[in-house]
Amino acid sequence: MSTSNFNGNMMMVFSQLSGVHFSFRKVFFLFSFVIFLLGLIPTAQALGSITAVRIWPAQDYTRITLEANQAFTYKMSMIKNPDRVVMDIENIDLNQIIKSLAEKIQANDPYIKQIRVAKFQQNIVRVVVDLKTEAKPNAFTLTPTGDYKYRLVLDVHPMVDPLMAMVAERDATNVANLTPDSVAQPVASETVESLPVQKNEPIEVSIESPEVNGQNAEQNSVKEKAQPINDSVNKSDVKKVGRQIVVAIDAGHGGEDPGALGATGSREKDITLMVAKKLKQQIDNEPNMRGVLTRDGDYFIPLHGRVVKARKMQADLFVSIHADAFNNQSARGSSVFALSERGATSASARYLAKKENESDLIGGVSLDDKDPILARTLLDLSQTATINDSLKLGKAVLAQIGEINKLHAKRVEQAAFAVLKSPDIPSILVETAFISNPEEERRLNDEAYQEQLVASILLGIKKYFSTNPALAKSKLALE
Ligand SMILES: [Zn+2]
16 A cells, blocks of 8 residues: 555654654753743842832821832731831842831831831841831832832821821810800910811901011011010900911922922922911911911821811811922912812913822822722812802912012912812912022022011911901811
């Protein structure tokens, strides 16, 4: 059979050929196996490096930030007796930078006693955070943003929100001690203990305070500062006092979020804090007004958190202080912004709101910090009435700032600023000046100029109240 003979011959040739191929295949598999084994051996290049560590201690919470050149893999656990947080960070090199965490803890940190860093297992670095008291840790990671690489953040929160504890204490004290006189007294303490409870009485404000032209304002503030707080109460200045006006003063940026940077290195977050503290001081010197700060140190608060704080403090007004940069160094002048529900009033307002809203990305917000129920409630409420009040307030403040600095825009601009979204508190954002303009950067650092600036903001606030006395609005029950 020719067909079977042909098949038999072919089989013979094929088996000879495959014998030769088999030895090649053996070498190939052996080679692949060696490569595979090599791949299993960890190499130095696979380890990530910590490039920076930062600690932001504050009464609100203490934040620890680790920054690395690659994404973090970690496990967090909480151990009792004594209370400590353990962070096991994988595939990271135990370098000098991460070791330096131990020296960065300050003795007066409200929540952290000490930090220990050591190699735990092959390629695992263990960071132990010893707590001073029971606390709530919250860890999360952030992907590269702005100048930052990958970040691992550990926030150590107190068990009870310090603000809520103060509000509860204040309410208890007020129920016990509430008299017309005690309500009218200004308060020397930095806390919110003595904030008034009821908000339904009419407010009248005397605006007999000095005209804001540099000299007078400066001399006056020096005079006021020299007086003991209790002597600054001049009841004849007050026509009628129902209760104190509470102004929430929001120092923009802070902590991980430096804000804009000036040509000579000034950071917006430092300028805004200095100005905010001065504004609080001048407001507290008024017999019937009280300033409360959303932050009083160098730490970050999410934008939404600032809104929540102002509401918890039962603020009548919200003033956010900024000093941003513009890509053009010659841009200068002050401006005032309010919220818009329907797009921005100019391209520059839209640009600025977008930049300001990026604060959460740079400062670092964990998903836990976002309160979905409150966020939805805030969105659902029409803010038209509050925005109208915000515009009136903004106009009054802008007119006064116009007396001491060039204005960048002659009218109050509007855009979707997240920090201005209080549904029931008239809110403005004051761009005091451009930190990117060398001349304005110099003035922003000048104490006398800061005093003039806050005197003009205060006068604007007082003018707003004098023309809109029926401010009392029932608070919306959101909480
Ligand atoms: Zn800003």
